[in-house]
Amino acid sequence: NAGVTQTPKFQVLKTGQSMTLQCAQDMNHNSMYWYRQDPGMGLRLIYYSASEGTTDKGEVPNGYNVSRLNKREFSLRLESAAPSQTSVYFCASSEAGTGGFGYTFGSGTRLTVV
Amino acid sequence: SQELEQSPQSLIVQEGKNLTINCTSSKTLYGLYWYKQKYGEGLIFLMMLQKGGEEKSHEKITAKLDEKKQQSSLHITASQPSHAGIYLCGADGSGTYKYIFGTGTRLKVLA
Numbered sequence: 001n002a003g004v005t006q007t008p009k010f011q012v013l014k015t016g017q018s019m020t021l022q023c024a025q026d027m028n029h030n031s032m033y034w035y036r037q038d039p040g041m042g043l044r045l046i047y048y049s050a051s052e053g054t055t056d057k058g059e060v061p062n063g064y065n066v067s068r069l070n071k072r073e074f075s076l077r078l079e080s081a082a083p084s085q086t087s088v089y090f091c092a093s094s095e096a097g098t099g100g101f102g103y104t105f106g107s108g109t110r111l112t113v114v
Numbered sequence: 115s116q117e118l119e120q121s122p123q124s125l126i127v128q129e130g131k132n133l134t135i136n137c138t139s140s141k142t143l144y145g146l147y148w149y150k151q152k153y154g155e156g157l158i159f160l161m162m163l164q165k166g167g168e169e170k171s172h173e174k175i176t177a178k179l180d181e182k183k184q185q186s187s188l189h190i191t192a193s194q195p196s197h198a199g200i201y202l203c204g205a206d207g208s209g210t211y212k213y214i215f216g217t218g219t220r221l222k223v224l225a
Contacts, residue, residue, distance in 0.1 A: 004156075033213070042118075042202065042217040043157075059214075090156060102147055102159030103204075103213070 002026050006091050006106035013081040013113045021076040021109050023091030031094045032074035033058075033103070034066060036087040043090065049074055081113045118203055118216035126222045127193050135188045135219045137203035143183045144206055151200040151218070160188075193223045 004025045013019055025032065034046040035058075045058030049068040063085060065077045074093075078085055088110050092103040117140045127133050137146065145164050149157040161170045163179035163186060170177050174191045190197055203216045 035215075040217060043204075043215040045213065092157075102149075102162055103157070104159070105149075105156035107156045108154075 004091055004093055004104050004106035006089075006109050008109060009107065010110050011112070013078075013111065015082060015113060017081050018077065018079050019081065020078075021089055021091070021111075022073070023075065023106060024073045025091075025093040025104070026072065027093060027095070027104060028071070029093035029095050029104070030071070032068065033092045033094075034064075034074070034076045035090045035092065036060065037090060037108075038087050046076065046089075078111075081111075083113045085111065086113045087111060118205055118214055120201075120203060120216035120219050122219060123217070124220040124222075126224065129194060129223055129225050130192055133190050133193055133221070135201050135221075137186045137188070137216050139184045139205060141184070143179065143186070146177075146179055146183075146186045147204040148177050148186070148188055149202045149204060149215075151202060153199065157202065190221075193221075195223045195225050197221060198223045 007022045030051045033048040035043040037043050044060050046060055046064050047058055047066040049055045052071045055066050055068055067075045088108045090108050091106040094103045095101045119138045121136045147162045148160040150160055151157045161177050166181040166183045168179045176189045179186045198221055200218045200220050202218045204213055206213045
């Protein structure tokens with residue numbers, strides 16, 4: 001089925017470890033996004049990529065880096081994981097930058113940092 | 115910065131009852147989106163509203179955007195257990211890529 005695929009679905013890290021969350025979409029969307037979801041705080045934008053070759057910071061970028069590898073793939077890297085980064089991470093994509101057609105979300109990655 | 119406030123935070127209703135979820139913005143909304151999230155899953159796009167006074171329906175779910183474009187409501191008629199989940203409103207109020215979300219409303223429907 002067409003959509004957004006995120007890997008892994010679950011991950012446990014020790015403080016200080018690094019890891020990369022992968023995201024790929026097969027809808028030929030230009031824009032891609034990374035959000036984190038925490039209880040009581042809703043979804044917060046970490047980074048976004050308006051189009052291939054561009055990335056920009058969102059609301060909560062500290063501690064993260066991103067790479068728009070090509071039009072399909074947008075990865076999120078945690079260089080030195082901290083317990084505050086325990087969260088559910090969602091990747092999304094959209095056809096138009098302002099999301100006029102709605103975003104398509106992946107199923108999420110549940111990350112626990114101990 | 116723009117914020118979206120949803121109410122109520124959680125809702126438990128008996129199957130067959132109607133319910134309304136509200137989303138209020140601190141600034142004018144250029145586009146208001148409703149999503150549903152099943153527990154442990156990603157978000158599913160429900161509908162988008164752009165014009166003041168606009169109303170859209172999908173099956174038993176109706177969303178409205180007020181004339182001032184600062185408040186939206188989501189109404190579910192004759193709720194069913196399949197309606198259970200988290201409903202989130204989202205907006206691109208500034209017309210940028212920095213799409214924001216409300217904190218969500220958790221809906222439980224008792225059979």
